[in-house]
Amino acid sequence: MTGPAPLAPDAVIRGAALYSGLLDRPAQEALLADLRGVVAAAPLFSPVTRWGKPMSVRMTSAGRYGWVSDRRGYRYDRQHPSGVDWPPIPDRVLDLWHRVTGLAREPDCCLVNFYEGTARMGLHQDRDEADFSWPVLSVSLGDDALFRIGNLDRGGPTESLWLRSGDVLVLGGAARLLHHGVDRVAAGTSTLLPKGGRINLTLRVVD
Ligand SMILES: O=C(O)CCC(=O)C(=O)O
């Protein structure tokens, strides 16, 4: 691993590194403009679980791989469900990854999660990647989200924190495989998205 040293976090919660307000409003707006381009090339879709249950989050991806879930299960795919390649990860997103992680290696996937209304994400581990020594970096944009972080096993005590627009969270090292999820999004807490809601970007090295 080469490159500049990783950035020092503002807080560490169960080993997860939190960079509060790392992106100021102009940086958030610039990222949002980039994401509009991603969504134009690879529209948001509503994934279903292996059991056919719709997920409440709509999603798309950028990069060599995108994360998809359907009746065939969860996996990384080279193409959007429509059959088109995923658009490239915007340079601004890659710059943020390099700046925060200090890694020279680029992420393969930038998952874009869009939370509207009562959308949430149940406790899970990110474990569809080949090598868990690479960190996962996530960016929050828009309304505040109540994020829950737990343990390597499914049960046990958890801690909750509010992720706000411009916050960056890194799950790396011993925290890489911690269970985590989003219990709810607080409508009207941000003016970034004209119609409200929350966008989460999750950057991962896949293979
Ligand atoms: O929305 C978030 O903050 C978390 C998203 C997440 O955990 C995931 O997409 O795997």
Ligand SMILES: [Mn+2]
């Ligand atoms: Mn996750």
